[in-house]
Amino acid sequence: MTRVLAWLALLLGVLYFLLPLAGMTEFSLKMRRGEYSFDAYRKVFEDPQFWATFSYSLVLAAATILVGVLLVVPTAYWVRLKLPQARPVIEFITLLPLVIPAIVIVFGYIRLYNTSSLLPLTGSALGTDILLTMGYATLALPYMYRAVDTGLRTIDVATLTEAAQSLGAGWFTILARIILPNVLVAVLSGAFLTLAIVIGEFTMAALLNRPAFGPYMQILGANRAYEPPALAVIAFAITWGCMGLIQLVTRFSKHERAKV
Amino acid sequence: MAFLELTNLEKVFGTNRVVTDFTLGIEKGEFISLLGPSGCGKTTVLRMVAGFETPTSGTIRIDGQDVTALRTNQRAIGMMFQAYALFPNMTVADNVAFGLKVKGVPKGERDARVAEMLRLIGLSDLGNRFPFQMSGGQQQRVALARALAPRPRVLLLDEPLSALDAKVRVSLRNEIREIQRELGITTIFVTHDQEEAMSISDRIVVMNGGIAEQAGAPFDIYNNPRTRFVAGFVGTLNMFTATVEAPEQGLLKVAGQTVALGTGAISARAGETVTLALRPEAIHLGRAEGREVVLPATIEEVHFLGSVIRVRARVADTVVALDTFNRADQPPPPIGSTGEISFSARDVILLPQ
Ligand SMILES: Nc1ncnc2c1ncn2[C@@H]1O[C@H](COP(=O)(O)OP(=O)(O)O)[C@@H](O)[C@H]1O
Numbered sequence: 001m002t003r004v005l006a007w008l009a010l011l012l013g014v015l016y017f018l019l020p021l022a023g024m025t026e027f028s029l030k031m032r033r034g035e036y037s038f039d040a041y042r043k044v045f046e047d048p049q050f051w052a053t054f055s056y057s058l059v060l061a062a063a064t065i066l067v068g069v070l071l072v073v074p075t076a077y078w079v080r081l082k083l084p085q086a087r088p089v090i091e092f093i094t095l096l097p098l099v100i101p102a103i104v105i106v107f108g109y110i111r112l113y114n115t116s117s118l119l120p121l122t123g124s125a126l127g128t129d130i131l132l133t134m135g136y137a138t139l140a141l142p143y144m145y146r147a148v149d150t151g152l153r154t155i156d157v158a159t160l161t162e163a164a165q166s167l168g169a170g171w172f173t174i175l176a177r178i179i180l181p182n183v184l185v186a187v188l189s190g191a192f193l194t195l196a197i198v199i200g201e202f203t204m205a206a207l208l209n210r211p212a213f214g215p216y217m218q219i220l221g222a223n224r225a226y227e228p229p230a231l232a233v234i235a236f237a238i239t240w241g242c243m244g245l246i247q248l249v250t251r252f253s254k255h256e257r258a259k260v
Numbered sequence: 261m262a263f264l265e266l267t268n269l270e271k272v273f274g275t276n277r278v279v280t281d282f283t284l285g286i287e288k289g290e291f292i293s294l295l296g297p298s299g300c301g302k303t304t305v306l307r308m309v310a311g312f313e314t315p316t317s318g319t320i321r322i323d324g325q326d327v328t329a330l331r332t333n334q335r336a337i338g339m340m341f342q343a344y345a346l347f348p349n350m351t352v353a354d355n356v357a358f359g360l361k362v363k364g365v366p367k368g369e370r371d372a373r374v375a376e377m378l379r380l381i382g383l384s385d386l387g388n389r390f391p392f393q394m395s396g397g398q399q400q401r402v403a404l405a406r407a408l409a410p411r412p413r414v415l416l417l418d419e420p421l422s423a424l425d426a427k428v429r430v431s432l433r434n435e436i437r438e439i440q441r442e443l444g445i446t447t448i449f450v451t452h453d454q455e456e457a458m459s460i461s462d463r464i465v466v467m468n469g470g471i472a473e474q475a476g477a478p479f480d481i482y483n484n485p486r487t488r489f490v491a492g493f494v495g496t497l498n499m500f501t502a503t504v505e506a507p508e509q510g511l512l513k514v515a516g517q518t519v520a521l522g523t524g525a526i527s528a529r530a531g532e533t534v535t536l537a538l539r540p541e542a543i544h545l546g547r548a549e550g551r552e553v554v555l556p557a558t559i560e561e562v563h564f565l566g567s568v569i570r571v572r573a574r575v576a577d578t579v580v581a582l583d584t585f586n587r588a589d590q591p592p593p594p595i596g597s598t599g600e601i602s603f604s605a606r607d608v609i610l611l612p613q
């Protein structure tokens with residue numbers, strides 16, 4: 001009896017999740033009257049704005065991932081190694097971006113770094129891109145930190161560090177050759193989450209007035225009928241592609257299999 | 261001056277003094293064991309030598325060089341841990357090569373050294389394996405090869421065998437000792453297992469409560485323990501309480517009987533209480549030639565161990581353990597029977613109260 005109920009709950013969940021998706025996909029195929037076609041998709045792919053904003057966001061996502069990894073891996077490692085008592089505090093700090101709305105962060109940025117400030121980052125396109133990258137890194141921090149910290153839990157950080165030190169290694173070598181490779185899968189899953197956040201982010205890019213994918217989706221959604229669902233399906237495919245990539249990476253890194 | 265010189269080492273954690281006035285000189289190529297119960301400070305001493313802990317006071321010299329203030333990666337030491345500390349993301353060969361790579365040894369030379377080390381530990385064919393594909397014993401052998409590859413000045417081993425099962429433990433400890441002899445590397449081995457320490461060490465330092473109680477060859481430590489703790493911790497020991505009768509003639513009273521230890525054996529004064537200790541193998545069941553001290557005893561337990569039979573017998577108010585060799589024509593005594601035990605005054609170890 002409980003088994004039947006469990007299956008029923010699962011079925012409801014799947015329907016709840018899949019029906020809108022199916023509806024949206026179906027709608028995106030109906031641009032041509034009376035028959036299914038990929039016209040909406042062709043329209044999207046033919047739009048130079050799509051490619052410009054998408055590649056812009058991809059580049060910024062890559063920069064965000066780099067900043068996140070350089071910031072989070074050494075921090076999470078150091079906290080585990082030397083300041084285990086500070087972990088609750090650090091965890092709280094990394095959770096703050098979930099509580100503070102992006103709009104608050106970005107207004108703070110604009111106040112701090114406007115053209116009449118000491119560090120006028122908003123004065124140039126590059127400066128604004130840097131600011132946006134930092135903003136993205138902040139938004140992604142909770143996910144990146146949690147992913148890396150979970151990865152670090154699967155290895156004996158203290159012993160591996162001491163073993164490497166006894167073999168003559170310094171901090172940089174330890175981080176680059178031992179810690180990072182051992183949490184690579186965790187870092188990658190953090191990276192794909194970051195990618196998903198950056199591709200979909202609207203508030204920061206719009207307020208800083210940068211040509212990112214999020215604002216493009218918004219503009220398209222406000223002005224067209226069939227292209228937005230097509231775009232959503234594309235975005236969905238990218239996300240699922242990332243998930244698949246995480247699986248593949250895990251599969252192919254031999255030593256990771258030992259942990260699962 | 262010894263090759264590795266530890267002078268007046270002290271370590272305090274907060275208000276907890278963990279190592280007190282630890283002084284030890286270790287000769288080049290010597291194999292030293294730090295032996296003691298859990299929590300006595302063995303690991304702390306080793307970690308100070310490794311540079312993972314800074315001594316509160318005292319100095320550490322390796323080959324004449326004061327390394328007390330140096331960081332671990334500047335000390336040229338090799339270390340082996342209790343937990344399997346192989347790098348999980350690297351193959352066996354890469355693990356062994358790690359220290360050489362850090363040192364900047366060129367690839368050709370490095371590969372040759374790795375092959376040599378793998379041959380030394382008998383795992384030449386497993387260079388491409390990952391640590392998780394190997395048994396605990398194999399992993400610890402790789403850890404040994406990895407520690408030795410960069411030719412460290414000192415090898416430090418912190419209970420490297422305690423996670424292994426009994427059989428592997430014995431064979432690997434012998435292997436470690438063989439390799440250590442072959443390379444002539446100065447070694448400190450930490451263990452709480454007295455049999456392990458005695459079977460492979462040149463010298464043993466018995467530690468208790470952060471203090472080195474006695475240092476000496478296994479034979480000396482076992483036969484001439486200087487303190488009650490050492491006597492009790494190393495091997496099994498039977499202790500009798502005795503009262504000194506006539507110190508100048510070496511007479512004591514044990515279990516209501518006067519025992520003569522010979523002149524000059526006793527430094528206590530008449531009427532004082534001393535502890536008289538005997539190894540199980542020094543006590544004989546029944547009377548025997550050359551064992552002049554005879555005491556009445558009741559058999560309480562008999563453990564047949566194969567070649568040896570361990571008997572527990574009550575003598576006055578103490579229970580003594582004694583070992584006799586198994587002989588087919590001599591069945592062990594029945595439990596509850598009364599008899600005699602005998603020993604020679606020469607085998608008695610007198611301990612301060
Ligand atoms: N980092 C530390 N901080 C506080 N106390 C410690 C630390 N390391 C060891 N101790 C304490 O020092 C004592 C000796 O520890 P240790 O050297 O590990 O003993 P052993 O290796 O002989 O078992 C123990 O009481 C332990 O709790």
Ligand SMILES: [Mg+2]
Pocket residue numbers: 299302303304419
């Ligand atoms: Mg220890």
